[in-house]
Amino acid sequence: MSTSVLEKPSMMAPPPRPRRRRPRRGAVASTALLWLYAVAALAPLVLMAVGSLRTEQQLADQPIGIPLHPVFENYAKAWSDGGFSSYFVNSIVVTVSSVVLGTGVAVLAAYPLARYGFRLRGMLTAYFLAGLMLPIRLGIKPVFFLLNSIGLIDTKLGLICVYAASGVPFGVFVLAAFFRALPMELEEAARIDGAGELRIFAQIMVPLVRPALTTVALFQFIPLWNDFFFPLILVEEDKYTLPVGLTRFVTEFEAAHAELYAGLVITTIPLVLLFLLATKQIIAGLTAGITK
Amino acid sequence: MTEPAVEPGGGETRRRVRRGAGRRRARRRFAVVLTFVLPALVLYTMFIVYPLISSLQYSLFSWDGLRQGDFAGLSNFVDLFTKYPLSERIPRALAHNLIFFAGTMVIQTTAGLLFAVLLHRSRRGKRFLQTAYILPHLVSPIVAGYLWSMMLNPQFGAVNAALKGVGLGALAQPWRGDPHLALPVAILVNSWQWVGFPMLLFAAALAGIPEEYHEAARVDGASAWQTFRRVTFPLLTPVLGIVTVLTFIGNFNILDLIYAMQGSQGNPTFSTDVLGLLFYRTAFDNPDPNAIGQSSALAVLMFVLIFGVSIGATRFFRRMEARLK
Numbered sequence: 166m167s168t169s170v171l172e173k174p175s176m177m178a179p180p181p182r183p184r185r186r187r188p189r190r191g192a193v194a195s196t197a198l199l200w201l202y203a204v205a206a207l208a209p210l211v212l213m214a215v216g217s218l219r220t221e222q223q224l225a226d227q228p229i230g231i232p233l234h235p236v237f238e239n240y241a242k243a244w245s246d247g248g249f250s251s252y253f254v255n256s257i258v259v260t261v262s263s264v265v266l267g268t269g270v271a272v273l274a275a276y277p278l279a280r281y282g283f284r285l286r287g288m289l290t291a292y293f294l295a296g297l298m299l300p301i302r303l304g305i306k307p308v309f310f311l312l313n314s315i316g317l318i319d320t321k322l323g324l325i326c327v328y329a330a331s332g333v334p335f336g337v338f339v340l341a342a343f344f345r346a347l348p349m350e351l352e353e354a355a356r357i358d359g360a361g362e363l364r365i366f367a368q369i370m371v372p373l374v375r376p377a378l379t380t381v382a383l384f385q386f387i388p389l390w391n392d393f394f395f396p397l398i399l400v401e402e403d404k405y406t407l408p409v410g411l412t413r414f415v416t417e418f419e420a421a422h423a424e425l426y427a428g429l430v431i432t433t434i435p436l437v438l439l440f441l442l443a444t445k446q447i448i449a450g451l452t453a454g455i456t457k
Numbered sequence: 458m459t460e461p462a463v464e465p466g467g468g469e470t471r472r473r474v475r476r477g478a479g480r481r482r483a484r485r486r487f488a489v490v491l492t493f494v495l496p497a498l499v500l501y502t503m504f505i506v507y508p509l510i511s512s513l514q515y516s517l518f519s520w521d522g523l524r525q526g527d528f529a530g531l532s533n534f535v536d537l538f539t540k541y542p543l544s545e546r547i548p549r550a551l552a553h554n555l556i557f558f559a560g561t562m563v564i565q566t567t568a569g570l571l572f573a574v575l576l577h578r579s580r581r582g583k584r585f586l587q588t589a590y591i592l593p594h595l596v597s598p599i600v601a602g603y604l605w606s607m608m609l610n611p612q613f614g615a616v617n618a619a620l621k622g623v624g625l626g627a628l629a630q631p632w633r634g635d636p637h638l639a640l641p642v643a644i645l646v647n648s649w650q651w652v653g654f655p656m657l658l659f660a661a662a663l664a665g666i667p668e669e670y671h672e673a674a675r676v677d678g679a680s681a682w683q684t685f686r687r688v689t690f691p692l693l694t695p696v697l698g699i700v701t702v703l704t705f706i707g708n709f710n711i712l713d714l715i716y717a718m719q720g721s722q723g724n725p726t727f728s729t730d731v732l733g734l735l736f737y738r739t740a741f742d743n744p745d746p747n748a749i750g751q752s753s754a755l756a757v758l759m760f761v762l763i764f765g766v767s768i769g770a771t772r773f774f775r776r777m778e779a780r781l782k
Contacts (some may be wrong), residue, residue: 191681195575200582202572203589206649210592212615213604228618266500274497277490289494296505300710300763302733303756304508306740306749307515311508330504333497362489391597393713398741408599412717415603422607429600436595444588451591451654452661 213433216426224422239427243414247424249431251403252410256390256432259321259406263328264385268378270329271336276366278337279344280352290341296334302394309398319401327395332385339384339450343377344370380450383443390436407432509760515753521746533747533754543739543751549727550735557644557731558708565648566700569655570693574685576656577663587660591653598650602717605646609633633718636728643729647714651707655700662696663689698774702767709763712737732759 216224218235243249277283278290308327309318317323347370355365371378393408405413411428418424440447519529537543572590576583593601608615609632617629632642666689674684712733715723721738723730736759740752 192578196579196581199572199575199579199586202568203586206589206593206653209604209608209649210596212608216607225613228613228615229622270497270500273493277493281486281490283487283490289498293497293501296501298706298764298767299505299509300706300760301505301509302710302712303736303760304505304512306752306756307508307511308504310511311503326500327504330500333501333505337497362486366493387595391599393597393599393716394737408597408713411599411603415717422613425603425607429604432600433596437592440588440592440595447595448587448591448657451657 210433213426213429216423217430219423221421221423239423240431242421243424243427243431247414247418247421247428248405248410249407249414249428252405252407253431255321255404255410256406259324259328259396260386260389262321262325263332263389264382266325267329267332267385268336268382271333271381272340272371272374272378274333275337275340276344276370279341280347280370290337293334293337297338299334301331305394305398308395312399318399319404321400321404324395324399324404327399328385328389328392332381332389335384336381339377339381340374343374347373376446379443380446383439383446384450386439387436387447512753512756512760515749516757518750519747520749523749525749529750533750534758536747536751537754537758543755546727546730546735547732547755550723550730550732553640553723553729553731554709554711556640557647557711558705560641560644561648561651561704561708562701564644565652566655566697566704568648569652569700570659570697572652572656573659573663574689576660587653587657590656593650594653596650598713599717601646601650602714605649606633606718609642634725636725639719639725639729643715643718646718647711650714655704658696658700659693662693666692694774695778698771698778701774702770705766705770706763709733709759 212229215230215232217239218232218237219230220236220238223230223232244253274293278286278293312318312320312323312327317326351369351373352365355369360368390406391408392406393412396404396406396409397412402413407428411425411432414421414428415425515525516533517529517531519526519532537547576586579586596604609617611617611629611631611634614632616632617626620626620629630638633639670688670692671684674688679687710733711731715729715731715734716737719725719729721734721742723734732755736752736755739748739755743751745751
């Protein structure tokens with residue numbers, strides 16, 4: 166029922182069936198091309214997964230090969246000696262906290278921006294939305310000094326604050342659009358029944374935009390999980406997240422390819438799982454703004 | 458329609474009757490608005506907006522290490538183009554960014570559009586194909602960079618091994634080590650990662666075009682290509698505009714992928730150096746005592762470039778769209 170997030174079931178639905186025709190040469194060629202590229206798109210990822218299950222020697226002898234006797238030592242070594250256990254935990258803590266904080270403040274802000282009439286509303290909305298286009302990495306030096314002066318440099322909390330802030334524009338953008346689409350009668354009825362503003366927000370409005378909340382949360386999760394720039398500059402090695410941990414691993418163990426494959430898989434697996442669980446929300450988020 | 462949609466609590470007349478209560482309610486509502494908006498406002502202003510404005514301020518002063526010196530006007534900006542080594546590196550990095558953008562538009566955007574159109578017509582396996590194309594997009598650019606670095610390794614990489622396997626061993630190359638190949642290869646790897654994104658955007662737009670338009674063109678005897686060229690493509694202009702702007706922004710922010718594939722110097726011999734990497738090095742790996750002044754000036758320059766071109770391009774595509782209507 167509420168699975169399609171941005172009210173766009175049409176995107177996944179097949180186009181109206183053309184009249185029955187014999188498949189033409191063009192159709193065969195286009196199908197072949199599509200499947201061929203699917204192989205090209207997936208092959209490197211498969212190679213990564215397979216490589217993580219082979220030994221260093223096997224990788225050197227035969228770059229492409231099937232692990233008939235899969236080994237899991239690469240994971241064990243990467244996890245303990247390579248430092249990935251610590252990177253993984255840091256990634257989880259930092260990303261989840263940032264997403265919760267960022268989405269939380271965004272949903273609070275989006276609500277009055279969408280549904281209350283007040284002066285400065287237009288300006289405030291524009292101010293938030295401008296952030297959708299800001300190349301925030303360019304402010305890294307002042308961010309560094311700012312965190313330094315408030316004692317948050319080299320802390321996970323500092324990183325979390327920057328990350329959460331970076332998710333605010335997209336969160337406000339999507340959630341305000343959803344709040345705006347809800348019928349006005351809802352809160353009028355609630356108000357007549359004597360519900361306070363907070364109660365209307367928490368018990369009526371937020372549950373109604375839950376699908377959008379999922380989209381927003383997912384959409385903060387992915388880039389933050391993948392980011393390496395901010396941790397590289399803002400924290401020391403013991404607080405590194407997975408992507409920056411990978412760069413560290415590569416400089417330290419240059420020749421450990423099999424282990425590196427394992428590290429790449431460890432970094433990627435959570436996202437793939439997330440994607441398979443929430444394909445629709447992710448696609449809806451990627452195309453937010455294209456279809457109304 | 459006549460209801461003032463944003464005013465909770467009833468219409469004009471009712472409010473005039475209960476003016477006192479209305480005013481109290483308005484005050485309370487303002488307090489609610491403030492509490493709701495404040496956390497996001499503080500967080501966003503403090504960690505995103507303020508640093509970007511500070512960069513502008515930093516760029517106008519000369520620096521001695523961490524000590525802010527005198528007001529320097531635009532001299533930091535002049536230094537970017539006159540002081541070696543920046544005077545040599547900035548134009549080169551900018552040129553690489555432009556090549557990167559052009560290459561991405563030609564390869565990735567065209568492929569994305571082609572896949573979207575073909576998928577739109579195909580019936581079987583659509584969901585699977587879409588998922589396959591978008592999956593690389595989820596992977597961290599750092600992961601993609603290291604993965605492809607290993608695959609492109611001249612001795613034990615999968616790419617050269619695959620070429621030898623199908624009898625094309627002569628085509629095997631030191632893909633990342635050849636200064637002429639390194640940048641095109643990076644563009645291809647980046648396109649592998651991103652092609653699903655324009656594809657999805659085009660697919661969403663295609664789904665929004667009424668089937669009757671194509672039906673009408675067919676009835677009028679238009680070929681498939683003519684239908685695409687005269688009917689579908691013009692209707693995709695707004696999305697093409699969005700894709701162009703997003704590709705531009707993405708390409709001018711690129712850093713992670715090249716850092717993973719070619720290090721922070723953009724090896725070999727700066728042949729893959731881009732503005733993002735150069736900014737990073739100017740800010741954090743720069744022996745010049747005025748590193749903060751220089752890197753901030755570079756940041757402002759990139760900001761103006763990215764923001765200015767994005768707005769300009771958006772305007773341009775709006776006008777194109779209007780003309781097509």
